[in-house]
Structure formats: structure tokens, C-alpha cells
Amino acid sequence: MAKLNDEMKDLVNRAFAFIATVDENGNPQVGPKGTMRILDDEHLIYNEETGRQAWHNLQTNGKIAVAFHPFPGLKGFRVEGHVKIYESGQIFDDATAYATENKLPKAIAAVVISIDRTLTLNAGPEAGTVIEDAPLDD
Known part of the structure; x- marks a missing residue:
């Protein structure tokens, strides 16, 4: 799996995350995820709260992209990977x-993102440059 470096971790902690998913017909969907956070160097996690389109898409194919970009700023990054959904157990309990601690809506599930690839989201000629490409063969 690809790993988050310290600069990426800092950006995850201060930028708003947007996820991209695709449904079974190839229709894209993009939306914010305010509960996105770091689980460890190779995984992100967020609480699924709405159970709508992205939730449906992730249950259908499990592929996801997450974009982090500061505002203002010209340097960001994107992760691509696959998800594992937890509706019970320790990860869900956490x-x-x-x-509860953050006075947020109840989670339908905890969505853990395994990071397969990281890319730049920088403005200019570096846009889309692969930082690390290390998918885990499932």
C-alpha cells in the first residue's frame, strides 16, 4: 500500500476532504466528507452518516478517490484506493x-480506505504527478 508522508498528514488534518465514487453504470459522484481522518500511515477513515449515493457506490464496487486541497493554496494531493466497510466491531465502535465526542450524527458505518496510490493536486505542470503507486493485491 502507498503511505501518507508527514506533509500529507498535516494537510489531511487541516483541509476539507472530497470523495469521488462511481456507480454501477459509470456515473461519477463527488461529495464532501467532514469526518475524514487518518487511521494510520496506509489508511484513512470516515464515518458514513447519510447512506446515500456514495454509500451505494462504495457497496457496489468499493473504489474511491479522496482529494485534499488547502484554501488558499496551490499544493494538494489525492489518494486512490478501495474501502472496507465496518458496521460492527471495534473500528465501528471507535x-x-x-x-459522540464531536457531537456528530450517528454513524451508519465506518469506512476505511486502503491507500493504493497518491498523486499531486498541485496547480501547474506538476498536477496529477504520481507520488506513490503501491496497490495491495487482494
């Missing part, structure tokens, strides 16, 4: 506690 997500439920996170929601």
Missing part, C-alpha cells in the same frame, strides 16, 4: 465514539 467511529461511534468519535461521532
Whole structure:
């Protein structure tokens, strides 16, 4: 798996995340995820709260892209990977506690993103440059 470096971790902690998913007909969907956070160097996690289109798409194919970009700023990054959904167990319990501690809606599930690839989201000629490409063969 690809790993988050310290600069990426800092940006995850201060930027708003947007996820991109695709449905079974290839229709794209983009939306914000305010609960996106770091689980460890190779995984992100967020609480699924709405159960709408992105939730449907992730249950259908499990592929996801997450974009982090500061405002203002010209340097960001994107991760691409696949998800594992937790609706019970310790990871879900931790997500439920996170929601309670932060006065957020109850989580439908905890979505853990395994990072397969990282790319730049910088303005200019560096846009889309692969930082690391290390998918885990499932």
C-alpha cells in the first residue's frame, strides 16, 4: 500500500476532504466528507452518516478517490484506493465514539480506505504527478 508522508498528514488534518465514487453504470459522484481522518500511515477513515449515493457506490464496487486541497493554496494531493466497510466491531465502535465526542450524527458505518496510490493536486505542470503507486493485491 502507498503511505501518507508527514506533509500529507498535516494537510489531511487541516483541509476539507472530497470523495469521488462511481456507480454501477459509470456515473461519477463527488461529495464532501467532514469526518475524514487518518487511521494510520496506509489508511484513512470516515464515518458514513447519510447512506446515500456514495454509500451505494462504495457497496457496489468499493473504489474511491479522496482529494485534499488547502484554501488558499496551490499544493494538494489525492489518494486512490478501495474501502472496507465496518458496521460492527471495534473500528465501528471507535467511529461511534468519535461521532459522540464531536457531537456528530450517528454513524451508519465506518469506512476505511486502503491507500493504493497518491498523486499531486498541485496547480501547474506538476498536477496529477504520481507520488506513490503501491496497490495491495487482494
